Amino acid sequence: MARLNVKVIDSYSKSALPYVHVEVDGRVLSTGLDGVAAFDLPAGVSYTIKVRQVAYRPWTRIIQIAQEGTYEQQVELEKAIY
Amino acid sequence: MSEESLLVSPVLFPPTQLSYALMDKVESLLKDANMRFVRFSGPLASRETAFIHLPEHKLFIYAGHAKKSALCGENVFSCNLVTVTDASIFKDQIVVANPACESAAELGPATVKAGAKAFLGSTENMCAHFNEADHPYMDDWFDYTLTFYKSVFTKTMGEAVEDWKSAITRYMDLYKLHLADWPNADWNYSAAKMNRDNFVVLGDPQAVVPRAGFEPATMKGMGMLEGLSFLFNPENLRKQLNYAFRSLFSFSVAGATVAALAVPAVTSFAIEKGWLTKEQAEIAKTVIPGVAAVIPTP
Numbered sequence: 001m002a003r004l005n006v007k008v009i010d011s012y013s014k015s016a017l018p019y020v021h022v023e024v025d026g027r028v029l030s031t032g033l034d035g036v037a038a039f040d041l042p043a044g045v046s047y048t049i050k051v052r053q054v055a056y057r058p059w060t061r062i063i064q065i066a067q068e069g070t071y072e073q074q075v076e077l078e079k080a081i082y
Numbered sequence: 083m084s085e086e087s088l089l090v091s092p093v094l095f096p097p098t099q100l101s102y103a104l105m106d107k108v109e110s111l112l113k114d115a116n117m118r119f120v121r122f123s124g125p126l127a128s129r130e131t132a133f134i135h136l137p138e139h140k141l142f143i144y145a146g147h148a149k150k151s152a153l154c155g156e157n158v159f160s161c162n163l164v165t166v167t168d169a170s171i172f173k174d175q176i177v178v179a180n181p182a183c184e185s186a187a188e189l190g191p192a193t194v195k196a197g198a199k200a201f202l203g204s205t206e207n208m209c210a211h212f213n214e215a216d217h218p219y220m221d222d223w224f225d226y227t228l229t230f231y232k233s234v235f236t237k238t239m240g241e242a243v244e245d246w247k248s249a250i251t252r253y254m255d256l257y258k259l260h261l262a263d264w265p266n267a268d269w270n271y272s273a274a275k276m277n278r279d280n281f282v283v284l285g286d287p288q289a290v291v292p293r294a295g296f297e298p299a300t301m302k303g304m305g306m307l308e309g310l311s312f313l314f315n316p317e318n319l320r321k322q323l324n325y326a327f328r329s330l331f332s333f334s335v336a337g338a339t340v341a342a343l344a345v346p347a348v349t350s351f352a353i354e355k356g357w358l359t360k361e362q363a364e365i366a367k368t369v370i371p372g373v374a375a376v377i378p379t380p
Binding site: 011012048050052054055057058060078079080081082 | 095096097098101145146147148181182183207208209210211212214265266268269270272273276
């Protein structure tokens with residue numbers, strides 16, 4: 001297994017964003033107060049990460065988890081509301 | 083030319099860069115509709131500037147950050163371009179806040195209560211869309227928002243809001259169809275829904291942006307006697323007369339300019355060709371300015 005830590009921050013203030021919806025191929029978590037959502041995933045597979053918060057631009061990427069270990073993915077969300 | 087409009091479009095804090103670009107297109111619509119307008123952006127999108135210019139306009143358009151009780155302007159920290167306590171400044175005006183968050187929650191009702199004809203805005207957050215690899219969502223947003231603004235300039239405010247909702251619904255249907263193959267369709271569907279469902283017209287949905295010389299909104303729903311009284315009241319007669327005089331004056335100036343250039347040229351040509359008698363030519367040189375200069379006396 002591999003550990004994927006998705007850290008979500010505001011692109012303007014650089015502060016951590018809690019309670020953000022993070023989805024990795026159907027597995028759904030919310031970020032904690034530190035802005036991190038941690039997933040345990042089988043290695044050797046590519047995954048689609050979707051980060052969603054209504055006030056921010058959607059963020060979608062495909063990443064490759066090649067082997068076991070810990071992976072860090074930082075996500076900077078852009079404000080989308082007025 | 084119609085009455086002047088005032089556009090305020092901050093540009094510094096994301097995502098106002100997008101609403102600023104949108105307002106560039108709204109500006110073109112205003113030009114196409116032959117409407118005079120003033121636009122303030124950047125540091126000029128401030129409380130001070132707005133207060134100098136606001137009372138002179140019949141239509142106020144704002145695109146930028148806002149909250150329940152205020153339109154922010156460029157300074158989102160003080161957020162005080164116009165607040166609920168200033169609501170009376172919009173008396174007899176139409177206010178359009180799109181895109182702007184929550185402006186119809188407190189500020190909108192306060193402005194209508196203080197005498198604004200209509201206030202168009204959202205009771206909730208309003209979202210921008212962004213172009214993504216899977217689909218140009220921002221282009222869709224431009225399209226549906228410009229559909230709304232076209233209607234604002236040509237229809238009643240109620241119809242403009244209906245047109246806005248119909249245009250958004252078409253895009254929502256498209257995003258729903260592509261939820262499986264467009265990775266960002268889900269968020270954009272929700273954003274469009276939020277923009278659609280919470281946008282309202284407060285005040286008079288029959289209000290229209292007034293045009294110089296006549297006011298169709300005021301005529302609507304009047305009986306014959308009321309209509310006649312409206313048409314012949316001194317203020318409207320003065321406006322009509324002023325409009326007619328300006329038109330006549332423009333026509334006279336154009337006619338005089340053409341005559342001043344054409345008559346000497348035609349006369350000189352006629353003298354040169356010998357179409358006029360010697361006496362007629364002498365008289366023409368004396369009374370028509372410019373002819374003597376062209377045809378020297380032998």
